[in-house]
Amino acid sequence: AQRVTQPEKLLSVFKGAPVELKCNYSYSGSPELFWYVQYSRQRLQLLLRHISRESIKGFTADLNKGETSFHLKKPFAQEEDSAMYYCALSKDSNYQLxxxxxxxxxxxP
Amino acid sequence: EAGVAQSPRYKIIEKRQSVAFWCNPISGHATLYWYQQILGQGPKLLIQFQNNGVVDDSQLPKDRFSAERLKGVDSTLKIQPAKLEDSAVYLCASSLGQWTGQETQYFGPGTRLLVL
Incomplete structure (x- = not known):
């Protein structure tokens, strides 16, 4: 079955500390993976996608097909990073998330 | 560029009543999605439109939920009759509809529904 698992409901770290938000997936096809973020009182929005291989707001994420993971990392957390983070997988059959x-x-702080 | 608009922002109804939500996607976006997000969970797709046609409504509880996108632009989602378990945030999203796995979905602010 296709599934995305984020094992931590809550992650609390001090400013300046490294951050890693975990994401594991289960999918038999070729996944396209995304991180979306929702800041307080704002809309859900795209943070980054794996194919871009870019750093957005200091965040990076690497797709590890062997471990079926797509963890989100930032070396030095900032207070403005406080938010809700969602990992999402796009199915290659119909591109739904x-x-x-x-x-x-x-x-x- | 105006974003995805939704109304109302909040709605409180009693069980067995009906309710309707409205969504106006970003201009030019062919694909429109309705999601249900229950507290503590990720969004769950209810229905996906491509222009005014339904691509997937397999997770829409069709005995009580209905949705339409008659002119391929605005969309409405209706619940009739509502149940307690329908309490959730209903999100509308749109995308260009270019059918690539990398397409970005743009979200509206959501409608928070409470069924008493």
């Missing part, structure tokens, strides 16, 4: 349950990231 399958979503994880999300991880709430809190950056402590």
């Amino acid at each position: 399958i979503w994880g349950a999300g991880t709430k990231l809190i950056i402590k």
Whole structure:
């Protein structure tokens, strides 16, 4: 079955500390993976996609097909990174997104 | 560029009543999605439109939910009759509709529904 798992509902780290939000997926095809973010009182929005291989707001994510993971990382967390983060997988059959349950990231001052 | 618009933002109804949500996607976006997001969970796709045709409504509870996108632009989602378990945030999203796996979905602010 196609599934996206974010094992941590809540992650709390101090400002300046490294951050890693975990995402594991289960999919037999060729996945396209995304991280979406929702800041307080804002809309859900795309943060980054694996194919772009870019760093957005200091965040990067590497697709590891062997471990079926797509963890989101940032070396030095900022208070403005506090938000809800969702990992999502696009099915190659119809390009719909399958979503994880999300991880709430809190950056402590 | 105006974003995806949704209304109302909040709605409180009693069970067995009906409710309707409206969505106006970004201009030129062919694909429109309705999601249900229950507290503590990720969004769950209810229905996907491509222009005014339904691409997938396999997870739409058709005994009580209906959706339409008559002119390929605005869309409405209706629940009739509502149940307690329908309490959720209903998200509308749109995308260009170029049928690539890398397409970005743009989300509206959502409608928070509480069924009492």
